[in-house]
Amino acid sequence: MLTRYNHSTRILIALDCIVFGFDGEELKLLLIKRDFEPERGKWSLMGGFLNEDEDLEVAANRILYDLTxxxxxxxxxxxxxGEINRDPVERTVSVCFFALINIHAHSQDAAKAQNAFWISLKDRPDLIFDHSNMVDLALERLRYRAALHPIGFELLPEKFTIPQLQKLYEAIYDTPLDRRNFSRKILSTKLLIDTGEKNENSATKKAILYKLDQEKYQKQFNAFHYFVSDFKV
Amino acid sequence: MLTRYNHSTRILIALDCIVFGFDGEELKLLLIKRDFEPERGKWSLMGGFLNEDEDLEVAANRILYDLTxxxxxxxxxxxxxGEINRDPVERTVSVCFFALINIHAHSQDAAKAQNAFWISLKDRPDLIFDHSNMVDLALERLRYRAALHPIGFELLPEKFTIPQLQKLYEAIYDTPLDRRNFSRKILSTKLLIDTGEKNENSATKKAILYKLDQEKYQKQFNAFHYFVSDFKV
DNA sequence: TTAAAATTGTGTCATAATAACACGTTTTGA
DNA sequence: TCAAAACGTGTTATTATGACACAATTTTAA
Structure with missing residues (x-):
């Protein structure tokens, strides 16, 4: 009986994560100002290595927990x-993923400990290694997925208004949307529940605060479509 | 200057591939009857390990070339x-992908050398490790992608008829489709070029043979939609 | 030689979804 | 109290979709 595979190379496995947030106006990334080697002082994605005794998915959750x-x-x-020279220190294969969080709901202490900062997509700095390619791909994938599934809600607080939701979609697709058609389309999904409350922060007419119907969100995850001109990708 | 990362574990990286084919009636998988350890005699996906001096994408192409x-x-x-115990021999992280090929255009010698056989999806045997989960996910992803992008053509010969294309979609989604609406929808994409030839193999009315407009295929890759009841996933 | 059976190509129609656009309401503050 | 800004809902023309009908082609068998 075999106990190991022979003639094969063992390689470092990293995980790198693009964390998206939305501040009400712009789409943002949670990036790390590196105070450690390699590439100290430069910007990068949050990442880490897969441990020997750890499932890949568990490692992803660990890295996200440490950051947020x-x-x-x-x-x-x-x-x-998995390009050979993507990491100049040592051959490393990186499993890349994106995460969506409510920009106001994460731990400031955790972010500070990782030296993490929210940066607008439009102002994003050069990133180390192939991390800029990862961000490009993540944005493309976010646009793809958000057009087909109601994942945008993951970026909003529990209660939100339709105009806020529209601003989110406009930020994701970097394009203006018609207020009236947007509202009709979103309401037709029946995913929103009127909380009876209104947005008291508004300086003009206060918009209705909705929350997500969690049960329908699960059920209709695959049935939601919000095409924005064939993804604009 | 660092030359290696310390305190991190190096792990075997495998690649496993689900190869889909279409025989005109059914969707099929190219599976390996293992004549090597571990799990000799059982069925598995085609796979291999990532080499030290090899890009991940190059490795995928190598594995597909060896098979086809x-x-x-x-x-x-x-x-x-990347579950810890997915491979009982040794911790192995596997990058899984699916491939689409014309079932009649690959090398029989290569398949024989790998002990590979076409198996209908409906008759698929139990596979080693987590390979059955991989096939489940691959089928789901194929349905998802084929509803949004014209990738189905990759499974057909260069020249094909609309009824053949319809049978392919019916096989992918395991559902009957209306002949007239299907034809209208496919022709409206303008992706098909009438070759002027007809399918001489038919026992009744000979259908028009079309070929794919390669230029439009590239351009409209993201604009093609063929929803089948919200993907039925 | 011709009619039946199978299959293909094209057309119609009612309904639903979408995009473009208008109007009235609420709220604040000058 | 009235102007400005933002919100909620409605209308209409156009397009897309799903359900369905009919005529044309080809082979086979009467």
């Missing part, structure tokens, strides 16, 4: 990056 | 499987 203090974050694997 | 004798096969990464 949150558990059960919504995330999707995007792609595994 | 073909280069430039259409394939998509699905997911990286």
């Amino acid at each position: 203090g949150l558990k059960d974050i919504y995330f999707e694997e995007i792609k595994t990056f | 004798g073909l280069k430039d096969i259409y394939f998509e990464e699905i997911k990286t499987f």
Whole structure:
């Protein structure tokens, strides 16, 4: 009986995560200002290595927890990056994923401990290694998925208004949307529950606060469509 | 300057591939009857290990070439499987992908050398490790992608008829489709070019043979939609 | 030689979804 | 109290979709 495979190379496995947030106006990334080697002082994605005694999915959750203090974050694997020289220190294969969080609900202490900062997508700096490619792919995938599934809600607080939701979609697709058609389309999904409350922060007419119908969200995850001109990708 | 990462575990990286084919009636898988250890005599996916001096994508192409004798096969990464005990021999992380090929265009010698056989999806045997989960996920992903992008053509010969294309979609989604609406929808994409030839194999009215407009295929890859009841997933 | 059977190509129609656009309401503050 | 800004809902024309009918082609058998 075999106990190991012979003639094969063991390689470091990393995980790198694109964390998206939304501040009400712009889509943002939670990036790390590195105060450790290699590439100290440069910007990178949050990442880590897969441990010997750890499932890949568990490792992803660990890395997200260390960054945000949150558990059960919504995330999707995007792609595994495996070019020979993508990491100049040592051959490393990286499993890349994106996560969506409520920008106001994570731990400031955790972010500080990782030296993490929210950066607008439009202002994003160069990132180390192939991390900029990862962000490009993550944004593309976010647009793809958000057009087909109601994952945008993961970026909003529990209670939100339709105009806030529209601003989110406009940020994701970097395009203006018609207020009236957007409202009709979103309401037709029956995913929103009127909380009876209104947005008291508004300086003009206060918009209705809705929350997500969690049961329908699960059921209709695959039935939701919000095409924005064939994804604009 | 660092030359290696310390305190991290190096792990075997495998690649496993689900190869789909279409015989005109049914969707099929190219599976390996293992004549090597571990799990000799059982069925598995085609796979292999990532080499030290090899890009991940190059490795995928190598594995597909060894199995089919073909280069430039259409394939998509699905997911990286990384549970601790998924391979009982040794901790192995597997990058899983699916490939689409013309069932009649690959090398019989290559298949014979790998002990590979076409098996109908409906008759598929139990597979080793987590390979059955991989096939489940691959089928789901194929349905998802084929509803949004014209990848089904990768499973057909260069020249094909609309009824053949319809049978392919019916096999992918395991559901009957209306002949007239299907034809209208496919022709409206303008992706098909009438070759002027007809299918001489038919015992009744000979259908028009079309070929794919390669230029439009590239351009409209993201604009093609063929929803079948919200993917039925 | 012709009629039946199988299959293909094209057309119609009612309904649903979408995009473009208008109007009235609420709220604050000048 | 009235103007400005933002919100909620409605209308209409166009397009897409699903359900369905009919005529044309080809082989086979009467």
